[in-house]
Amino acid sequence: MWGIVLHRNSEVGLARQIFLSLKDRILSGQIPQGEALPSTREMAVGLAVSRNTVNDAYAMLWSEGFTVNRRGAPTRVAAGVQLQPVKQSESPREREKKQSPILWDFRTGQPDLSLFPWQTWNEMLRGAAASLTAQQYAYSGPKGYEPLCAEIAHWLLRSRSMAIDPSDIFITSGATQAFRLLTDILPQDNRAFALENPSHPGIYNMVTDRGISLLWLPVDEQGADVAALHGQSVAAVYVTPSHQFPLGGILPASRRAALIRLAQDNDFYILEDDYDSEFRYGGAPISPLYAMDSAHVVYVGTFSKTLFPALRLGFAVVPRALQAQWKHCRNYMDVQNPVLEQAALTAFLKTRKMDRHIQRMRRAYGEKRAVLLGTLSEAFGDSVRPWGDDSGLHIALQFSSLRFTERFTQACQAKGIQIATLAEYCHTPNEHQDILLIGYGHLSAGQIRQGILALKRVIFCMESELLYLQQETK
Amino acid sequence: MWGIVLHRNSEVGLARQIFLSLKDRILSGQIPQGEALPSTREMAVGLAVSRNTVNDAYAMLWSEGFTVNRRGAPTRVAAGVQLQPVKQSESPREREKKQSPILWDFRTGQPDLSLFPWQTWNEMLRGAAASLTAQQYAYSGPKGYEPLCAEIAHWLLRSRSMAIDPSDIFITSGATQAFRLLTDILPQDNRAFALENPSHPGIYNMVTDRGISLLWLPVDEQGADVAALHGQSVAAVYVTPSHQFPLGGILPASRRAALIRLAQDNDFYILEDDYDSEFRYGGAPISPLYAMDSAHVVYVGTFSKTLFPALRLGFAVVPRALQAQWKHCRNYMDVQNPVLEQAALTAFLKTRKMDRHIQRMRRAYGEKRAVLLGTLSEAFGDSVRPWGDDSGLHIALQFSSLRFTERFTQACQAKGIQIATLAEYCHTPNEHQDILLIGYGHLSAGQIRQGILALKRVIFCMESELLYLQQETK
Numbered sequence: 014m015w016g017i018v019l020h021r022n023s024e025v026g027l028a029r030q031i032f033l034s035l036k037d038r039i040l041s042g043q044i045p046q047g048e049a050l051p052s053t054r055e056m057a058v059g060l061a062v063s064r065n066t067v068n069d070a071y072a073m074l075w076s077e078g079f080t081v082n083r084r085g086a087p088t089r090v091a092a093g094v095q096l097q098p099v100k101q102s103e104s105p106r107e108r109e110k111k112q113s114p115i116l117w118d119f120r121t122g123q124p125d126l127s128l129f130p131w132q133t134w135n136e137m138l139r140g141a142a143a144s145l146t147a148q149q150y151a152y153s154g155p156k157g158y159e160p161l162c163a164e165i166a167h168w169l170l171r172s173r174s175m176a177i178d179p180s181d182i183f184i185t186s187g188a189t190q191a192f193r194l195l196t197d198i199l200p201q202d203n204r205a206f207a208l209e210n211p212s213h214p215g216i217y218n219m220v221t222d223r224g225i226s227l228l229w230l231p232v233d234e235q236g237a238d239v240a241a242l243h244g245q246s247v248a249a250v251y252v253t254p255s256h257q258f259p260l261g262g263i264l265p266a267s268r269r270a271a272l273i274r275l276a277q278d279n280d281f282y283i284l285e286d287d288y289d290s291e292f293r294y295g296g297a298p299i300s301p302l303y304a305m306d307s308a309h310v311v312y313v314g315t316f317s318k319t320l321f322p323a324l325r326l327g328f329a330v331v332p333r334a335l336q337a338q339w340k341h342c343r344n345y346m347d348v349q350n351p352v353l354e355q356a357a358l359t360a361f362l363k364t365r366k367m368d369r370h371i372q373r374m375r376r377a378y379g380e381k382r383a384v385l386l387g388t389l390s391e392a393f394g395d396s397v398r399p400w401g402d403d404s405g406l407h408i409a410l411q412f413s414s415l416r417f418t419e420r421f422t423q424a425c426q427a428k429g430i431q432i433a434t435l436a437e438y439c440h441t442p443n444e445h446q447d448i449l450l451i452g453y454g455h456l457s458a459g460q461i462r463q464g465i466l467a468l469k470r471v472i473f474c475m476e477s478e479l480l481y482l483q484q485e486t487k
Numbered sequence: 488m489w490g491i492v493l494h495r496n497s498e499v500g501l502a503r504q505i506f507l508s509l510k511d512r513i514l515s516g517q518i519p520q521g522e523a524l525p526s527t528r529e530m531a532v533g534l535a536v537s538r539n540t541v542n543d544a545y546a547m548l549w550s551e552g553f554t555v556n557r558r559g560a561p562t563r564v565a566a567g568v569q570l571q572p573v574k575q576s577e578s579p580r581e582r583e584k585k586q587s588p589i590l591w592d593f594r595t596g597q598p599d600l601s602l603f604p605w606q607t608w609n610e611m612l613r614g615a616a617a618s619l620t621a622q623q624y625a626y627s628g629p630k631g632y633e634p635l636c637a638e639i640a641h642w643l644l645r646s647r648s649m650a651i652d653p654s655d656i657f658i659t660s661g662a663t664q665a666f667r668l669l670t671d672i673l674p675q676d677n678r679a680f681a682l683e684n685p686s687h688p689g690i691y692n693m694v695t696d697r698g699i700s701l702l703w704l705p706v707d708e709q710g711a712d713v714a715a716l717h718g719q720s721v722a723a724v725y726v727t728p729s730h731q732f733p734l735g736g737i738l739p740a741s742r743r744a745a746l747i748r749l750a751q752d753n754d755f756y757i758l759e760d761d762y763d764s765e766f767r768y769g770g771a772p773i774s775p776l777y778a779m780d781s782a783h784v785v786y787v788g789t790f791s792k793t794l795f796p797a798l799r800l801g802f803a804v805v806p807r808a809l810q811a812q813w814k815h816c817r818n819y820m821d822v823q824n825p826v827l828e829q830a831a832l833t834a835f836l837k838t839r840k841m842d843r844h845i846q847r848m849r850r851a852y853g854e855k856r857a858v859l860l861g862t863l864s865e866a867f868g869d870s871v872r873p874w875g876d877d878s879g880l881h882i883a884l885q886f887s888s889l890r891f892t893e894r895f896t897q898a899c900q901a902k903g904i905q906i907a908t909l910a911e912y913c914h915t916p917n918e919h920q921d922i923l924l925i926g927y928g929h930l931s932a933g934q935i936r937q938g939i940l941a942l943k944r945v946i947f948c949m950e951s952e953l954l955y956l957q958q959e960t961k
Contacts (some may be wrong), residue, residue: 016644016645016647016648016649016650017648018648038644043644043650044644044645048641049839051645051839051842055842055843055846058846059846123625126621126622126624126625127621129621129624131621135613135616135617138612138616138827139609139613142609142612143609147600147601147603147605148600149797150600150603150795150796150797150798151597151600151795151796151797152796152797153797167522170490170512170517170518171490171525173490174490174491174492175490176490176517185821186660186821186822187821187822189819189820189821189822190820190821193819193820193821197696215819218815218818218819219819222671222815222816222819321621321624321625322624322625322626322822323623323624323625323626323627323823323825323826323827324624324825325821325822325823325824325825341692341696342696344692345663345667345689345692345693345696346663346664346667346820347659347660347661347663347664347667347799347821348660348661348663348796348799349797349799350799351797351798351799351825351828352797353612353797353827353828354825354827365523365525365529368525368529369529372529372532372533
């Protein structure tokens with residue numbers, strides 16, 4: 014306890030040894046000012062000495078002014094007795110101060126956490142904590158909390174027309190873990206993974222970290238061009254068919270059918286990332302690829318956008334042929350998710366709080382999107398064109414005759430604008446340099462307006478540098 | 488919503504289309520008996536039709552007896568209208584019934600969850616939920632909740648004399664994830680990982696899944712024999728120096744010093760798994776290997792045994808040289824832990840509830856251990872010898888002149904006894920066949936006594952089959 018080592022045969026008495034050890038640690042700052050010492054009973058048990066011995070040691074500390082006692086409160090280390098303060102690591106807050114402050118943060122994929130029904134969620138957590146038995150806090154294996162799998166199946170049916178057997182649903186720590194597991198599980202035999210270009214850097218890093226080779230699928234306004242797969246031998250194809258990330262297209266039926274046929278003929282898996290199809294503001298609901306062939310598609314969903322990222326809950330609908338390997342790999346990755354959040358989410362789904370929350374957020378995000386599009390039109394007129402469908406928490410915005418460089422994003426940062434160019438998501442050089450990505454889900458209408466106007470000022474000041482089509486065609 | 492697809496140009500009216508879709512799903516059992524339908528408002532919004540249309544559809548369902556209405560309650564699916572019940576996956580409870588019931592479960596590594604202060608923990612959770620801001624539920628990165636890292640540093644100092652900078656502490660989803668990350672991070676260049684033999688199957692599976700070659704360190708009563716490392720080129724050495732799993736030895740100072748020197752000379756990392764050193768019933772506290780060289784040792788701790796497994800919280804003290812890679816790999820494995828449990832554990836440590844809980848459990852486990860040792864002595868007299876130190880939640884029990892076979896564990900199972908032989912943890916054949924592993928942490932004194940007496944009966948009945956030394960020396 015407290016790093017005190019007692020020498021029973023020493024000439025120095027036990028009480029004095031305790032006193033000296035504690036004094037050293039107080040002087041060095043290892044036990045900081047204001048820290049409570051253990052009760053004499055605890056300390057006596059911890060060191061296997063009598064309580065009187067500890068009482069004597071504490072009395073010595075007190076009499077030399079190292080501690081303060083207050084009636085009914087634990088003995089605490091006195092102020093100002095420390096000689097060499099322990100090196101404190103820089104706090105995150107201090108680190109933040111050094112960077113220039115972000116006034117308008119247009120990062121993609123950030124839900125509006127201020128609109129989440131925290132009180133309701135906390136009630137779900139309390140209910141879950143009250144109903145779980147002690148035994149349910151033991152290891153329960155890599156599949157996930159079964160009542161949650163059943164509720165997700167119901168929810169997929171009522172929200173996406175998917176009829177899924179709960180035994181095929183595996184809970185994960187977010188979609189990230191599902192894709193990470195798939196890079197371990199899928200048979201490779203030196204076959205490549207095909208990814209969309211542009212795509213999220215997460216999947217790119219996972220695949221290349223494993224040493225798996227890559228095949229790029231070009232992306233146009235309708236999503237991935239699956240024709241690029243012809244004649245190629247791949248182990249898996251990662252796609253975002255409901256809302257291409259980041260360009261926003263919806264994969265049309267013809268490409269869907271072609272992709273499924275290719276998977277069947279050439280025996281590869283399609284990894285379907287459905288990261289935000291809940292937030293669609295018009296048009297018919299989009300049916301997942303999974304519905305076309307449940308043996309060749311792994312469907313991955315997440316609650317990071319609909320609830321909140323630090324929940325760390327997602328799921329995968331896993332083809333039977335992969336389930337044994339999935340369990341093995343999850344078991345030796347981190348075993349399982351914590352049970353409490355799973356039980357709370359079960360109740361959130363069962364009581365339809367989820368459905369109501371999504372409906373409410375769809376309305377809120379739709380309003381923000383309208384503000385964004387209105388402000389963009391006001392600021393840039395016809396010189397900009399938003400890509401993709403009326404959906405999600407971000408847009409890809411194409412500027413006619415501008416080219417966004419690294420110097421541009423730095424200039425934005427200096428003005429407090431955090432924004433990404435599409436080029437940062439492209440894996441071949443000099444592509445789509447005229448497109449910016451604007452995440453707006455987490456911003457207020459006022460922030461969106463002011464941020465776009467600030468963006469306009471940066472573009473206006475740099476325009477001669479950013480213009481390129483004219484120069485090149487001269 | 489509910490998988491209903493409406494055809495606006497159809498001759499069939501919208502209300503009738505809704506009615507037919509719902510009827511189909513009710514008949515097929517996809518919407519089960521008792522399930523609530525969405526409110527007419529929700530359904531109207533979800534399908535983009537007027538509320539009157541939904542009212543009409545619901546009225547048709549009700550008039551044909553598919554639903555029941557009760558004042559003030561949602562419309563629910565009536566009983567007995569289902570034609571083909573959806574295939575329900577077998578519930579875990581049903582699967583359990585088919586196996587013979589386990590009366591005495593001597594599995595290792597199971598804490599006694601009935602003694603955990605659930606009420607206090609739930610208060611910590613409530614406090615954490617009340618104090619976390621919405622922004623803290625966004626992504627916060629792979630390092631972990633900083634206040635928790637700071638509290639773990641304090642706790643390591645007062646419980647293990649370790650002076651650690653919180654910036655070197657990384658939160659993980661249990662110890663499993665820490666080791667899984669290390670198998671990804673550590674430089675290999677075709678160099679082997681050295682593991683103890685016997686050891687936990689978890690680390691063995693992680694290493695072999697990555698295709699990393701193995702070097703076995705023999706284990707005796709003092710833990711791993713590190714002399715086996717001489718002349719070998721390894722990337723990492725996994726050890727349990729405070730309490731060898733499963734044989735129970737404590738690595739002596741001479742072997743510790745030799746191991747550290749080898750790591751320094753040959754530039755490999757030591758992975759120190761400190762999985763249960765909190766539960767030590769006598770003798771001086773054991774100083775971790777980490778204290779001898781913080782640049783070559785990764786120290787891994789877990790709260791699965793001290794709190795509960797489904798918490799999924801552990802940590803690693805990571806040498807500076809590995810921290811950037813650690814962050815990268817965690818970021819693309821599952822990003823981070825949920826924040827709520829981290830905040831609750833911070834309070835549990837800060838208020839010293841942790842210290843008191845461990846003290847209480849040490850006493851409780853010590854009493855169970857005394858019952859176990861007493862019953863063993865009563866049942867088997869001098870013919871058995873417990874290995875290892877007075878510590879942990881299990882013992883390794885050596886029987887003179889018996890050899891435990893697979894038929895033995897099957898015979899135990901038939902009598903309701905779940906028990907492991909040491910041979911199951913050995914990675915070379917015909918070793919330590921005379922040792923059983925007995926986990927007792929989660930059992931009551933009565934269960935321990937009855938279980939050991941039941942074990943005695945199985946051994947007594949099979950003795951002629953198990954005896955081997957006599958036969959072989961004849």
